[in-house]
Amino acid sequence: MPEDHKTYTAFAGIRRIASGDLASVAAKTKATLDHGESASILILDDETCRVVEVDFRGTAEDVLARLSEPADKPESRGPGRPRLGVVAREVTLLPRHWDWLNAQPGGASVALRKLVEEARRSNESKDRTRQAQETLYRFMSTLAGDEAGFEEASRALFAGDRTLFTALIQLWPKDLRAYAEKLAGGAFANGSSGT
Secondary structure, three states, rough: OOOOOEEEEEEEEEEEEEEEEEHHHHHHHHHHHOOOOOEEEEEOOOOOOEEEOOOOEEEEEEEEEEHHOOOOOOOOOOEEEEEEEEEEEOOOOOOHHHHHHHHHOOHHHHHHHHHHHHHHHHHHHHHHHHHHHHHHHHHHHHOOOOOOHHHHHHHHHOOOOOHHHHHHHHOHHHHHHHHHHHHOOOHHHOEOOOO
């Protein structure tokens, strides 16, 4: 997902206070803090549900100015072809694996790239579901870990039982429940409702 189209959601405790691009979420969150919000504030990246750190010191303009500062990211130097997106990393294999790879047309690197692409294509649906489950679980453990039925809902999530999962989160505060239901869209393979 391109950086420009990423979305974020801010929570004050169990209450959703803003959703949208990072600048608008940060501005709304800063205004909420300036009005005396006492609940803990978390901003989540909607794609991964990882917590995004925002420095709320100073004015709203100060906060937004810090958001637009480029992150210092040193350019990677070393083996590979970084300008083409090829990066060298260590791979540990048994000698018979190296022998087989080296005997393939194009050598080990070409053979490994082909194997990875084939595995990506054949597991694409499962990988998407697994990533969506991990994202939903990250949200649940970050903001809903103390809610009734959390453990059971987690088990239902990883068992692929959407019906049970949905039933278990019904007692959660409305904003947490709504966000969990939104994330659940991709977390259950083929709209599965369990066994």
